[in-house]
Amino acid sequence: MTKSMKAVVLTHFGGPDAFELREVPVPSTGPRQVRVRVHATALNPLDLQIRRGDYRDHVPLPAIIGHDISGVVEEVGSEIDEFVEGDEVYYTPQIFGRAGSYAEHHVADVELVGRKPRNLTHLEAASLTLVGGTVWEAFVQRAQLSVGETILIHGGAGGVGTIAVQVAKAIGARVITTARASDHDFVRSLGADDAIDFTTEDYVVGVSRLTEGKGVNVVFDTIGGDTLSRSPLTLAAFGRVVSLVDIAKPQNLVEAWGKNAAYHFVFTRQSRGKLDALTRLVERGLVKPVVGATLPLARMGEAHDLLENGAARGLRGKVTIDVAGEVLALPPVRRAA
Numbered sequence: 001m002t003k004s005m006k007a008v009v010l011t012h013f014g015g016p017d018a019f020e021l022r023e024v025p026v027p028s029t030g031p032r033q034v035r036v037r038v039h040a041t042a043l044n045p046l047d048l049q050i051r052r053g054d055y056r057d058h059v060p061l062p063a064i065i066g067h068d069i070s071g072v073v074e075e076v077g078s079e080i081d082e083f084v085e086g087d088e089v090y091y092t093p094q095i096f097g098r099a100g101s102y103a104e105h106h107v108a109d110v111e112l113v114g115r116k117p118r119n120l121t122h123l124e125a126a127s128l129t130l131v132g133g134t135v136w137e138a139f140v141q142r143a144q145l146s147v148g149e150t151i152l153i154h155g156g157a158g159g160v161g162t163i164a165v166q167v168a169k170a171i172g173a174r175v176i177t178t179a180r181a182s183d184h185d186f187v188r189s190l191g192a193d194d195a196i197d198f199t200t201e202d203y204v205v206g207v208s209r210l211t212e213g214k215g216v217n218v219v220f221d222t223i224g225g226d227t228l229s230r231s232p233l234t235l236a237a238f239g240r241v242v243s244l245v246d247i248a249k250p251q252n253l254v255e256a257w258g259k260n261a262a263y264h265f266v267f268t269r270q271s272r273g274k275l276d277a278l279t280r281l282v283e284r285g286l287v288k289p290v291v292g293a294t295l296p297l298a299r300m301g302e303a304h305d306l307l308e309n310g311a312a313r314g315l316r317g318k319v320t321i322d323v324a325g326e327v328l329a330l331p332p333v334r335r336a337a
């Protein structure tokens with residue numbers, strides 16, 4: 001058994017240079033846990049929020065962070081019958097309190113772990129777990145989006161939005177999304193019915209124009225700001241707002257009463273059930289992850305820089321890490337310069 005592994009360790013809170021590639025012990029496996037050889041991980045805004053210290057009370061240093069894994073089971077605990085050695089799996093590690101995914105091996109409670117979709121590479125699968133699980137929780141478990149309803153998805157070209165547009169279409173909803181004009185072809189290729197350029201048109205006006213004043217049934221907020229207080233202006237009666245973003249500022253929700261609106265605040269919880277549902281959509285060809293760039297584990301600082309500044313340089317899709325070092329040698333995955 002491997003005794004030590006490479007891991008990217010957050011040594012202090014700060015910029016992309018806050019990481020160090022270190023040799024650390026391979027974690028041991030409890031009775032209801034699996035140890036996974038990590039083939040790929042992906043980056044999320046939560047990673048940079050943790051890196052810069054937004055969650056310093058929850059993350060004692062030094063820490064291995066990271067919230068997406070696709071890999072292969074290499075050891076199962078004594079009380080596991082769900083998986084065997086060699087199974088391909090994907091999951092989001094427990095957020096806070098346990099080691100994350102920036103490492104060659106990872107140990108997880110089996111309840112968090114799902115079978116990887118057969119038609120995805122490890123990079124694609126890793127890019128899906130946190131954002132896909134979040135979208136499933138927001139649409140299905142919370143807003144109960146249904147066939148024939150209309151949803152406004154803020155930030156349809158982003159990591160969450162890219163999957164949200166596809167899942168909403170798979171559910172059978174009409175999708176209106178906000179994105180820069182240069183991203184409109186992209187969001188339409190994902191299935192969006194209509195796109196509003198948030199840089200030139202107020203989305204409240206855009207939704208009214210596109211729905212002939214009827215409004216949408218659900219608003220999906222991935223951007224924060226004044227979205228909570230302005231959402232009722234875009235909602236039909238009994239509409240729902242699902243927000244992912246804690247803006248830590250008081251907001252006046254008085255408009256919500258007039259619409260009998262319901263608000264759902266989501267901080268995603270990890271579970272196999274959500275991943276199994278996503279796997280079905282992916283294997284039916286209804287949801288396809290978009291990988292924008294891939295770097296090796298040793299270049300985590302550059303990967304974080306891409307996460308923060310890639311969109312301004314025209315990058316679309318998730319920033320992924322080829323932990324096992326098996327893909328970067330091959331075409332056609334786009335390599336980061």
Ligand SMILES: NC(=O)c1ccc[n+]([C@@H]2O[C@H](COP(=O)([O-])OP(=O)(O)OC[C@H]3O[C@@H](n4cnc5c(N)ncnc54)[C@H](OP(=O)(O)O)[C@@H]3O)[C@@H](O)[C@H]2O)c1
Binds near residue numbers: 130131178180311
């Ligand atoms: N609560 C949870 O459980 C949970 C789970 C996942 C994510 N999140 C949070 O959700 C947020 C989005 O995550 P993500 O992974 O999608 O981030 P992302 O990949 O950075 O995407 C954000 C998208 O929003 C767009 N955008 C920026 N300002 C906008 C505006 N005013 N109107 C419409 N779109 C706008 C961006 O466009 P440009 O790049 O062109 O500016 C980008 O496409 C983050 O704050 C993240 O922390 C929360």
